[in-house]
Amino acid sequence: MQDIELELNGQRVRLAVSRREHLADALRQRCGLTGTHLGCEHGVCGACTVRVDGAAVRGCLMLAVQADGARVRTIEGEGDDPVMRALQDAFVERNALQCGYCTPGFLLTAAELIALDPDPSRESIRAYLSGNLCRCTGYQAIVDAVELAARRLREAPSTDGRAR
Amino acid sequence: MKPAPFAYVRAQSVEHALDVLAEHGDDALVLAGGQSLVPMLNLRLVQPAVVLDINALRGLAAIDTDPASGALRIGTLVRHREIASHQTVAARAPLLHDAAPWIAHPAVRHRGTLGGSLALADPAAEWPACAVALDATIRLASRDGGERSVPASAFFQGLYQSERRADELLVGCDFAPPGDDAVFSFRELARRHGDYAAVGLALSARGRPGAWTAMRVVFFGVGDTPVQASACAAALIAGVDFPEAQARLEGELDPRPDLWFSAQAKRHLAVHLLREAWRDLGNPMAGE
Structure with missing residues (x-):
C-alpha cells in the first residue's frame, strides 16, 4: 500500500x-x-x-x-457547475440516457467540449464524444442534448446557467 | 481486469530512472502516459516486476530547440494534446500538428505521450509513421552507454519491437528544420474517429508539383512497422503518371489483414490515401 x-x-x-x-x-x-x-x-x-x-x-x-x-x-463534484447543470437538464429533456451507465462519462466529456468551444457543430460534438460508448441511445439524443445545452449557455451567459 | 502485483518506482531524476532500468532490464516497464501500458497491465498482457513511472521528470516534458542543430526537440513526456496545440510544433513540424488530432480520443490525448508511443512501436500508431516520414532522430539514454541517437527509419524493428535496449530510456525525439520548399500530408482512415487506423499515410516532400526533389511516403496499419513506399516515392519524384505510381505502391505493399480489413481492402485504401495526399501536395490529377 x-x-x-x-x-x-x-x-x-x-x-x-x-x-x-x-x-x-x-x-x-x-x-x-x-x-x-x-x-x-x-x-x-x-x-x-x-x-x-x-x-x-x-x-x-x-x-x-x-x-x-x-x-x-x-x-459528484460538478453538481454546482452551471455547464454541468445545463447538460444534465438537457440530457433529461432529450432522453439522452436510458440505463445511465455511460452518462457520467458523457457529461464530463461534453462539459470539456463546451468549455473549449461554446458553439460546437454536431460533427464536432460527435468527434469529441467518440471515445465514449453508449449502448442504449444510438447517440442521436446525446448529440441533441449537448447541442441544446450549449445553445442555452450561449443565450443566457449572464444567468447562473440553469436551463430555463 | 486488474493488474498483477508489481513494484512501483517513481523516478526522481533521469539518472534514477536509468539506474532502475540498468538494474531490472526487461523486468521493468516504463510508465509514461500509460494509455497503452495500463490497458496491457489491466488485461495482464504484461506482468512486469517493476513499473517505473517517469511522469515526475519534468525535464523530459519540454518542447525546445537543439542549439547545435536547430532541430525541434520534443521530450519524451510531451503529451499528444500539447503537440496538437503547440504553436512552435505547428510552424516547424506541421505534419505532427496535423496528425495529433487523429490519435485516439480526447481523454487519451490528454495523457498519452510522444515517447511512449514511439517506444511501444505499435505499427498502427501515428507517431512512428510521422517520425519516419520526417526522418526524425530518436534519442536513447542508458546508465552504462550514455546517450545515443537512432534515425527513426532504423528504430522500428517489428511488431512492438524497436532498437531500444531494455536498459535504455527513450528521452526524446528531434525533428530537423523543414526546408523552405517542404510540404506534408497526413491522411488516415478508421472505422470510427479515434480508432486505430485501418490504413494511414504520413507523407513529406520537398520541391513543387512537377519538380519534386525528395519524398517519403510512409504507411501505417499495413505491416509490422511503419512501411516506407520507396519505389512509389521514387516514381513520383521521377514524374511518372499517377497510375504508374499506384502500380508501384500496389506492388510494394503487403498489408497484414486485421479483424475488419483484408489485405486487398487495405491495399485499395492505401491507394485512395495516396491519391488524396497527392492532391494535398497540389499535384493535378488526370481527369479532374
Whole structure:
C-alpha cells in the first residue's frame, strides 16, 4: 500500500491505495464516489472519465498512485457547475440516457467540449464524444442534448446557467 | 481486469530512472502516459516486476530547440494534446500538428505521450509513421552507454519491437528544420474517429508539383512497422503518371489483414490515401 494525497472535488484527502489499483477503483471503493463507472477497464468505453488537473482522462488508465498531488474531480463534484447543470437538464429533456451507465462519462466529456468551444457543430460534438460508448441511445439524443445545452449557455451567459 | 502485483518506482531524476532500468532490464516497464501500458497491465498482457513511472521528470516534458542543430526537440513526456496545440510544433513540424488530432480520443490525448508511443512501436500508431516520414532522430539514454541517437527509419524493428535496449530510456525525439520548399500530408482512415487506423499515410516532400526533389511516403496499419513506399516515392519524384505510381505502391505493399480489413481492402485504401495526399501536395490529377 502507498499513501497518496490529492485534492478530490475541492477537498484535500489522504488515501492508502494499492500500487496496482487504478484511479477509478480507488475513487469508487475507497472514497465511495460511485458515479465514476467502470465499463471495459481498458480505455475503450469512457464510462470512468474523470478530470485530473483540469483535463478529462480515463480513470481506468491511470494508477491511483499517479494521482498523488493531483486535482481530481468526479461527477459528484460538478453538481454546482452551471455547464454541468445545463447538460444534465438537457440530457433529461432529450432522453439522452436510458440505463445511465455511460452518462457520467458523457457529461464530463461534453462539459470539456463546451468549455473549449461554446458553439460546437454536431460533427464536432460527435468527434469529441467518440471515445465514449453508449449502448442504449444510438447517440442521436446525446448529440441533441449537448447541442441544446450549449445553445442555452450561449443565450443566457449572464444567468447562473440553469436551463430555463 | 486488474493488474498483477508489481513494484512501483517513481523516478526522481533521469539518472534514477536509468539506474532502475540498468538494474531490472526487461523486468521493468516504463510508465509514461500509460494509455497503452495500463490497458496491457489491466488485461495482464504484461506482468512486469517493476513499473517505473517517469511522469515526475519534468525535464523530459519540454518542447525546445537543439542549439547545435536547430532541430525541434520534443521530450519524451510531451503529451499528444500539447503537440496538437503547440504553436512552435505547428510552424516547424506541421505534419505532427496535423496528425495529433487523429490519435485516439480526447481523454487519451490528454495523457498519452510522444515517447511512449514511439517506444511501444505499435505499427498502427501515428507517431512512428510521422517520425519516419520526417526522418526524425530518436534519442536513447542508458546508465552504462550514455546517450545515443537512432534515425527513426532504423528504430522500428517489428511488431512492438524497436532498437531500444531494455536498459535504455527513450528521452526524446528531434525533428530537423523543414526546408523552405517542404510540404506534408497526413491522411488516415478508421472505422470510427479515434480508432486505430485501418490504413494511414504520413507523407513529406520537398520541391513543387512537377519538380519534386525528395519524398517519403510512409504507411501505417499495413505491416509490422511503419512501411516506407520507396519505389512509389521514387516514381513520383521521377514524374511518372499517377497510375504508374499506384502500380508501384500496389506492388510494394503487403498489408497484414486485421479483424475488419483484408489485405486487398487495405491495399485499395492505401491507394485512395495516396491519391488524396497527392492532391494535398497540389499535384493535378488526370481527369479532374
